[in-house]
Amino acid sequence: MGKPTGFLEYKRVSNPTRPVGERLKDWNEVYVLRDKETCETQGARCMDCGVPFCHRGELLPTGATGCPVYNLIPEWNDLIYKGRWKEALERLHHTNNFPEFTGRVCPAPCEAGCVLGINEPAVTIHDNERTIIDNGFKKGWVFPEPPESRTGKTVAVVGSGPAGLACAAQLNKAGHTVTVFERDDRIGGLLMYGIPNMKLEKAVVQRRVDLLAAEGIVFKTNTEIGKDISSKKLLKDFNAVVLATGATKPRDLQVEGRELEGVHFAMEFLAANTKSLLDSKLEDGNYISAKDKHVIVIGGGDTGTDCVGTSLRHGCKNVTQLEILSKPPKERNNEANPWPEWPGNQKIDYGQNEAIYVQGKDPRVYSVMTTKFEGEEGKLKAIHTVEVEWVKNENGGMMPKAIPGTEKRIKADLVLLAMGFLGPEDTIAEELELDLDRRSNFKAESQYKTSMKRVFAAGDARRGQSLVVWAINEGRAAAREVDLYLMGDTVLP
Template sequence: MGKPTGFMEFDRQDVVYRDPNERIGDWDEFLVQINDDTLKTQGARCMDCGIPFCHTGEIVERMATGCPVNNLIPEWNHLIYQGKWQDALDRLHLTNNFPEFTGRVCPAPCEGSCVLGINDPPVTIKNIERSIIDRGFAEGWVTPRIPQNRSGKTVAVVGSGPAGLACADELNQAGHTVTVYERADRIGGLLMYGIPNMKLDKGIVDRRVQLLADEGIEFKTGVEIGTHISADELKSKHDAIVLCVGATQARDLKIPGRTASGIHFAMDYLRGSTSSLLGSDDAPINAKGKKVVVIGGGDTGTDCIGTAIRQGCESVVNLEIVTRPPEERADSNPWPQWPVVFRTDYGHAEAKAKFGEDPRMFAVETVEFLADQEFNVTGLKTCMVDWKLQRPGIAPFSPIEGTEQDIEADLIFLALGFLGPESFVAETFGLQCDGRSNILASQSDYCTSVPGIFAAGDCRRGQSLVVWAIREGRETAAACDQYLNAMATA
C-alpha cells in the first residue's frame, strides 16, 4: 500500500454532515465534501491486509459480509493515497455501475467487514467511493461509452430501479439494443421516488439516466405491463425480457382501527413528497403541524422522520418492535458479519436537534389504532414486549403486562418493509413464484420458469440493498447475454 503504517498514524474521519438545525430547513443533500488531503490520509488507513474481506460480498449465516459488487476497495484506496484520482475512478467503474448512488445510500457492509475494524474504526470506504465518482463527474472524466457494434438482438428491461439500470447498462455495453419500461413518470424507480432528495439528489439520478440514454438505451416512462402493453406484445418485440420490478408490496399492520384516515404506507408518503418537489400537481401527504408516529425502523423509517421534520411536523415518534441494539458487537455477531450495533442515522439526529430527544422507542408493539367519531386517527395503543418469552406459532416475543400506553398521533406511517413484487407481474407472464411470493429464478442464471424471461433484484431476492440490486442486475445481464449469444449461434 501507499503507506503501510497509515492505519497506525491516522484516525478515522467520519462522514461530515451539514448541521441538523440548518439542513432541516431545505431539501438539499446533507453530505459535506471532505478535502483531498483528508481523503488521502483516509485512503492511507487501508492496511494491505492479506485477505481483504471488504470486497468479498458473501453471506455468512444469513448476514452480508463485504461489498456485494466486489469493489476493488484496497486498489482505489491506494490510488487515492497516491493522488491518482482518474485511475481510482477506472477501478471503481470496473465493478460498480453507479457509485454515485451507493456512495450515498449504501449502509457500507464493506466497512463492517474491514479487517482494520476488528480492533479500530474501519476505513471510511463509502466516503472515499462517493468522492471518487463526484470528482470524476466534476472533472469531465465520466463520458458516454457508445458501443461500436450491435448484435441485432433486443432486450426489454421492465423496471428502472438500480437492478434494471445496471442490467440495461451491461446489456447495452455488450452490444444489444435495450429498452427500459417504467410505469412511473420518471426513470429511477426506488432511486427516484423511494429515497428523499436530501439523501440522494434527483439531479444526480437524472445525470446518470441521461448518460445511459446518450449511450443508446431507450427509456419509456408511463408504461405498465398488462395495462399499457401486454406480455405477448412485449415478447413479440424483444428477444429477451428482464424483470426488475422491485418488491413493492408493502407489509401492512392489520390491527383494530387500521382503516382510520391518516394511516399511510411509508413509501406512499415518500413518493408523494418527492413528486411534489419535482413539480407534480398531486397534493402530497403533508405533516405540517401534525403529531407524527413512524412504525418501523430502518432506512425507510428514518426517511419518513427526515421528511416529516422538513415539512414542519409538531412532533415525531419512531416505534421499533426490536430491542435496542448494543453499543458494541455481541459475541453472537462476530466479524466479518455486519455489526448489529446502535446507530444514530440522519433523521434521528435531526429529530433530536429539533425536539430535544431521540425519537425512537424500542421493544414496542402497536396493538390498536385510535380514531375520533369522524374516523380520523388520533393515536395508537402500544405495549412493551419481551423477546426472551416467545409465543410459539404466534410471535417470537410476548407483551409485558402493565406497560400499555396511548400515544397521540395525527399521522401514522407504516415502514414495515415489503413482502415481494406485486402478484400481477408473475401472473401476466405466467411465472412461478417461490414460497415468499418472489419471482422464482435461480441465482446461477437468473432465468425464470419461462425461457427468455429473467428476473433480478428485489423482485427475485426480496427486499434488499441498492448494492445487491446492482450486483443482481450485472449478473443477470451476463446470463441474458449468454442466452442471446447462444440464440444467435443456434
C-alpha cells in the same frame, strides 16, 4: 493497500454533515464531501491486511459483510493515496456501474469486513467511493461510451431501479438494443421516488440516466407492464425480458382502525413528497403533509428514518418512531457478534440526529407493538401500543409476547407504516403464469431464469427487499446470463 504505516499514523475522518439547523430548512443532501487531500490521507489507512475481506460480499447470520459488487477497494484506495484519481475511477467503474448511488445510500457492508475494523475504526471506504466518482464527474472523466456495434438482439427491462438500470447498462455495453419500461413519470425507481433528496439528490440520478440514454438505452416512462402493455406483447416484441420491478408490495398492519384517514404506507408518503418537490417545490400540495401533526412512524429501518427526516422538514409537532425489536446494545458484543459480521450495535442515522436536535431526545421507542388505531369521525386520533418481550415458540423461533400492564395510548394525526416489503406485485406473474418462491418473489434461482422461457428476473423482485448495492449486483449478474443466452457466449463480468 495505501501507505504501509498509514493505519498507525492517521485517524478515521468521515464525510461531514451539514449543520442540522441549516439542513432542516431545505431538501439538499445531508452529507458533504471532504477535500481531496483528506481523502488521500484516508486512502492511506488501507492497510496491507493480506486477505482483504472488504471486497467480496457474503451473507452471514447478522447480514451482509464485504462489498456485494466486489469493488476492488484496496486497489482504488492505494490509487487515491498516490493521487492517481483517474485510474481510481476506472477501477471503481470496473465493478460498479453507479458508484455515485452506492457512495451516498449504501450502509457500507464493505466497512464491516475491513480488517482494520477488528480493533480500530474501519477505513472510510464508503466516503472514498463517493469522492472518487464525484471528482470524476467534476473533471469530465465520466462521459457517454456507446458500444461500437450492435448485435441485432433486443431486450426489454421492466423497472428502472438500481437492478434494472445496472442490467440495462451491461446489456447495452454488450451491444444489445435495450428498452427500459417504467410506470412512473421519471426514470430511477427506488432511486428516484423511494429515497428522499436529503440522501440522494435527484439531479445525481438524472445525470446518470442522461448518460445511459446517450449510450443508446431507450427509456419509456408512464408505461406499466400488465396495464399499458401486456407482458405477453413484450415477449413477442423482444428477444428477452428482464423483470426488475422491485419488491413493491408493502407489509401492512391489520389491526383495528387500519382504515382510518391518516394511516399511510411509508412509500405513499415519501414518493408523493419527492414528486411534488420535483414538480413544484411542494407548492402543488400533492403530497401527504406532516405539518403541525403528531407523527408516528412504525418501523425502525432506513425507510422509517427517511419518514422521520421528511416529517421534520414539513414542520411536524413531533415524531415518534416505534420498533418492535429490542433495543440494540450501544457497543458491539464481540463474542456474540464478532468481526466480520455486520455490527449489531445501535446506530444513529441522520433522521434520528435531526429529531434529537428538534425534540431533545431520540425518537425511537423499542420493544413496542401497535394493537389499535383510534379515530373520531373517520380520522386518526391516537394509537394504542403494548410493550413486548421476545420469547421462543415451540419451533425454537423468536416471537413477540405482549407484557400485561404496559398498554399506552399515544396521540397521533399521521401514522406511517415502514415495516418492509413482501415481494413484487402480482400482475406480471399472473399474466405469464410465473412460478413464485415461498416469499412470493419471482422464482429464478438458476441463471436468473424464471419458469417462462426468455424471461429473467433480478433485484428485489427475485431476492426480496435488500440493499441498492445488492440490486446492482443482481442486475449485472442477470445481464451476463441474458447475454450468454442470446449469444451463446459472454464477455460481461
